[in-house]
Amino acid sequence: MDMNLGDLSVVGGMVANVVSVVGVVIANKYIVTEDNFNFMILLSFLHFTSTYIATSTLLRFKVFIFKPAPLSSVLPVAIGSLLSVAFMNLNLAHNSVGFYQLSKLACIPVTITLEYLFYHKTVSWPILLTLIPITFGVGLATVNDVTVTMKGLTYATCAVVATALAQIFTSTYQKELDCNALQLLIHTAPIISFGMFCMIPFFDDIGNLQDVPITIPLFGHLLLSCLFAFGVNVSNYLVLGKTSPLTYQVLGHMKTILIFLLGFLVFSQKYNMKIIAGISIALIGVILYTELKRRGVGSAKANKIRASIDFSNNQKSDVCSEERAKLFGGEYEESEPIDIVELHQETNDRLSTKESNY
Numbered sequence: 001m002d003m004n005l006g007d008l009s010v011v012g013g014m015v016a017n018v019v020s021v022v023g024v025v026i027a028n029k030y031i032v033t034e035d036n037f038n039f040m041i042l043l044s045f046l047h048f049t050s051t052y053i054a055t056s057t058l059l060r061f062k063v064f065i066f067k068p069a070p071l072s073s074v075l076p077v078a079i080g081s082l083l084s085v086a087f088m089n090l091n092l093a094h095n096s097v098g099f100y101q102l103s104k105l106a107c108i109p110v111t112i113t114l115e116y117l118f119y120h121k122t123v124s125w126p127i128l129l130t131l132i133p134i135t136f137g138v139g140l141a142t143v144n145d146v147t148v149t150m151k152g153l154t155y156a157t158c159a160v161v162a163t164a165l166a167q168i169f170t171s172t173y174q175k176e177l178d179c180n181a182l183q184l185l186i187h188t189a190p191i192i193s194f195g196m197f198c199m200i201p202f203f204d205d206i207g208n209l210q211d212v213p214i215t216i217p218l219f220g221h222l223l224l225s226c227l228f229a230f231g232v233n234v235s236n237y238l239v240l241g242k243t244s245p246l247t248y249q250v251l252g253h254m255k256t257i258l259i260f261l262l263g264f265l266v267f268s269q270k271y272n273m274k275i276i277a278g279i280s281i282a283l284i285g286v287i288l289y290t291e292l293k294r295r296g297v298g299s300a301k302a303n304k305i306r307a308s309i310d311f312s313n314n315q316k317s318d319v320c321s322e323e324r325a326k327l328f329g330g331e332y333e334e335s336e337p338i339d340i341v342e343l344h345q346e347t348n349d350r351l352s353t354k355e356s357n358y
Helices: 008-033 040-060 071-094 097-105 107-119 125-142 150-177 181-203 216-242 245-265 273-295 300-328 340-357
Strands: none
Touching: 008 216, 008 245, 040 071, 040 181, 040 216, 071 097, 071 150, 071 181, 097 107, 097 125, 097 150, 107 125, 107 150, 107 245, 125 245, 125 273, 150 181, 150 216, 150 245, 181 216, 216 245, 245 273
16 A cells, blocks of 8 residues: 555654654653763663553553454564664664665665565656655765775665565555554564563673663653654554555655754754755655655556556457447457547448448
8 A cells, every 4th residue: 555645644644753753863862962871772672661561551441452463474573673773783883874874775775676576566667766866865965974894784784674674574464464553563562672672781781871870850751752762663553554665764764854954943953055955855855756656656556547447448449349340240359449439430431332332
């Protein structure tokens, strides 16, 4: 199912996703810089644990109905998410920030390729063309220094593939299971949370954690971050379930643009012409992509309509050819589509010829 702007749940999910992501980025930045709580995997563990608690609470109050899901369908989503987080952290740790941003841009072509290889899904040329200004613009705005090692390149490759697969699996299995975001999230959140807990010793400095004082302000900031993270997780699943991994990728770049703009407007960050040009180019691409999706260009629904029209035209052509054979004698053969006006004119000509013979 491709994006349909008439579907209010899709639009609402996208708006909630943008607001939640911007909120969690600002909250996490404050926690790291002001509270000196620089433990990203532990923070991710808290995010998914609170998400599971929140979904369980909503289920208890019958906000949604529990829907059983086989472990074989839940595990790919959970493992894909875990591998994405793990390798993206390793990618950032072993490469420059510029190359890290560049690798994130590679998620779009990798997603398109994997969807074609696994599910034979293709993307129309108009849609592909809109992705060029999006990726180029975001790259121009975010990528500066690019240094990479062989180990870093390996981690980046694994991170991009894992991220693309996680999004494809989330979208595909949610549709196959016919469940909504909360119904899938209540299955995946505890698995991801457990996986994050196991990853903490490998990515976070546990020794320094003992030196961080747990104060009431820090607790409040963590709680706020978890609240935003819940919104991110639910809206992520909602958008992926209602649209496609490619649309989700474009939405991700839109969030990057908005974070830049907020940094400029709210935090008075200074930007050069290179960043402004990149944001402008990317924004044009996002607008074009959204407009094409609104019109249904390249969507499965549009393709079905075209196929139906072609089939209808072929049927009309066959009927016209058969009627001609009955009127003028001879056998019916499949031929090119016949214009009704042309058939009518030919009939009149034949009748006029018969009358002149009499």
